[in-house]
Amino acid sequence: MRLPFFSRAPRPAPPPRILLTNTLSGGKELFIPLKAGQVSLYTCGPTVYNRASIGNLRPYVFSDTLARTLAAAGYRVRRVINITDVGHLVSDADQGEDKMNVGAKREGTTPEAIAERYMRAFIEDLGELDIDTSAILFPRATEYIREQIAMAKTLEEKGFAYRAADGLYFDTSRFAGYGKLGNLAGVELKEGARVAPAAGKRHGADFALWRFAKPGDLQQWDSPWGRGNPGWHIECSAMSRALLGDQLDIHTGGEDHIAIHHNDEIAQSEAASGRAPFVRYWLHNAFLTFEGEKISKSLGNVFYLSDLKERGYHPLALRYFFLQAHYKTPVSFSWSALAAADAALGRLWKAAREVRAESRGKAALSPARDAFLARMRDDLATPAALGVLWEAVKSEDYSPAEKWGLLEDAEAHLGLRLTDPPARAAAAAPEEVRTLVDEREGARARQDWAAADRLRDEIAKRGYRVDDGPAGPVLTEAS
Numbered sequence: 001m002r003l004p005f006f007s008r009a010p011r012p013a014p015p016p017r018i019l020l021t022n023t024l025s026g027g028k029e030l031f032i033p034l035k036a037g038q039v040s041l042y043t044c045g046p047t048v049y050n051r052a053s054i055g056n057l058r059p060y061v062f063s064d065t066l067a068r069t070l071a072a073a074g075y076r077v078r079r080v081i082n083i084t085d086v087g088h089l090v091s092d093a094d095q096g097e098d099k100m101n102v103g104a105k106r107e108g109t110t111p112e113a114i115a116e117r118y119m120r121a122f123i124e125d126l127g128e129l130d131i132d133t134s135a136i137l138f139p140r141a142t143e144y145i146r147e148q149i150a151m152a153k154t155l156e157e158k159g160f161a162y163r164a165a166d167g168l169y170f171d172t173s174r175f176a177g178y179g180k181l182g183n184l185a186g187v188e189l190k191e192g193a194r195v196a197p198a199a200g201k202r203h204g205a206d207f208a209l210w211r212f213a214k215p216g217d218l219q220q221w222d223s224p225w226g227r228g229n230p231g232w233h234i235e236c237s238a239m240s241r242a243l244l245g246d247q248l249d250i251h252t253g254g255e256d257h258i259a260i261h262h263n264d265e266i267a268q269s270e271a272a273s274g275r276a277p278f279v280r281y282w283l284h285n286a287f288l289t290f291e292g293e294k295i296s297k298s299l300g301n302v303f304y305l306s307d308l309k310e311r312g313y314h315p316l317a318l319r320y321f322f323l324q325a326h327y328k329t330p331v332s333f334s335w336s337a338l339a340a341a342d343a344a345l346g347r348l349w350k351a352a353r354e355v356r357a358e359s360r361g362k363a364a365l366s367p368a369r370d371a372f373l374a375r376m377r378d379d380l381a382t383p384a385a386l387g388v389l390w391e392a393v394k395s396e397d398y399s400p401a402e403k404w405g406l407l408e409d410a411e412a413h414l415g416l417r418l419t420d421p422p423a424r425a426a427a428a429a430p431e432e433v434r435t436l437v438d439e440r441e442g443a444r445a446r447q448d449w450a451a452a453d454r455l456r457d458e459i460a461k462r463g464y465r466v467d468d469g470p471a472g473p474v475l476t477e478a479s
């Protein structure tokens with residue numbers, strides 16, 4: 001006989017509790033989505049006039065870890081990272097030269113070619129950091145000019161905009177609570193700029209929605225205000241609205257964007273739609289510094305993911321390096337710290353291979369898994385979560401299946417290829433080992449199988465394993 005309790009459809013389990021630090025309140029808050037089971041997540045993307053430095057990559061590892069944590073908790077996550085391929089001046093405060101012009105002049109080509117080149121490089125870098133780029137929309141600002149003009153027009157019609165000598169400006173005095181993000185309301189933003197303000201600009205914090213074309217501007221479009229190009233902030237408001245709606249669950253970016261860019265996005269979006277809040281949870285990552293200095297293209301102390309690879313590090317060593325710190329903690333980059341992260345990840349992969357072999361890929365639940373999930377759901381406490389992972393993997397108290405179950409969950413949240421540990425590249429093996437591999441190839445070519453076997457043992461003694469693949473020898477770190 002069936003009990004009546006079971007005759008009803010089972011209720012879906014409530015989503016697990018996730019806490020996030022919201023820059024709007026400054027505190028940790030329980031995440032509650034606008035629509036049950038769904039999350040819209042917008043991340044400010046790069047200006048594609050140059051390659052993304054390793055510092056520029058931190059916000060995307062962070063937002064990916066956030067997206068993975070939400071997805072693993074059962075949410076369907078809609079993700080957007082915009083590509084700024086127009087209209088961002090060298091300084092945030094509407095000053096300086098257009099970055100796309102700078103890039104085009106530097107490489108003697110067009111802004112379009114520059115944008116294409118560096119957008120591709122950016123998306124490739126994300127892929128190498130185990131970010132599933134096929135699950136993310138990457139809208140380009142130049143593809144949304146119409147939407148940006150339409151939003152600027154709405155703002156003008158609603159009385160939030162005025163014309164100055166060089167463009168159409170947002171009047172921040174008309175928007176109650178301007179500067180609420182980061183508690184900057186009332187602070188005279190952009191004060192103290194040594195450059196004279198544009199003629200006719202009414203308040204220091206007012207910002208361009210549309211800039212009138214200047215001689216030498218390579219990117220220009222027609223608009224109700226004449227030819228020109230959009231201000232930088234309007235693209236995020238227009239593209240997030242077009243792709244995710246008037247109100248978003250989560251918006252992320254580097255903490256440098258709080259004061260100006262994100263307060264300007266809030267002002268434009270809320271004034272245009274009449275709906276607030278534009279974003280329910282604002283999350284910001286701290287910076288990656290180099291020897292205490294900010295890493296930035298403009299300071300010139302920049303490293304790229306390709307530099308790390310050239311020095312023999314796996315790109316995921318950078319992801320591991322970022323995850324060792326909480327996203328709100330400033331991190332100082334050094335080659336020795338990266339080497340330590342690379343070695344730790346190598347040991348984790350080795351342990352994961354052992355667990356995979358011992359468990360035969362069978363997974364079981366465990367208290368360690370619960371502890372790991374609790375850390376991740378507490379504002380992405382990745383250092384503590386990695387601590388739980390390491391302790392459990394090394395522990396005798398957990399069965400191989402429990403360890404494998406934990407590794408599966410850790411992979412779902414962290415994105416380090418823990419369930420599919422890559423073979424350590426031969427290039428990263430010591431010179432001595434690579435020489436032995438070459439000698440063994442020679443022995444095999446001579447059909448001297450005894451010598452080939454002896455050399456295989458020599459290689460094994462040095463901690464590596466050589467297999468004969470269809471394209472030649474494959475060297476992996478021995479498990």
Ligand code: AMP
Pocket residue numbers: 044045046047055056057058059253254255256257285286287288289294295296
């Ligand atoms: P940009 O192309 O300058 O707009 O930067 C793209 C993203 O990277 C933004 O979210 C910035 O806040 C962020 N960012 C830039 N430099 C760093 C850094 N050194 N550390 C962390 N985030 C950064």
Ligand code: ZN
Pocket residue numbers: 043044045236261265
């Ligand atoms: Zn933005």
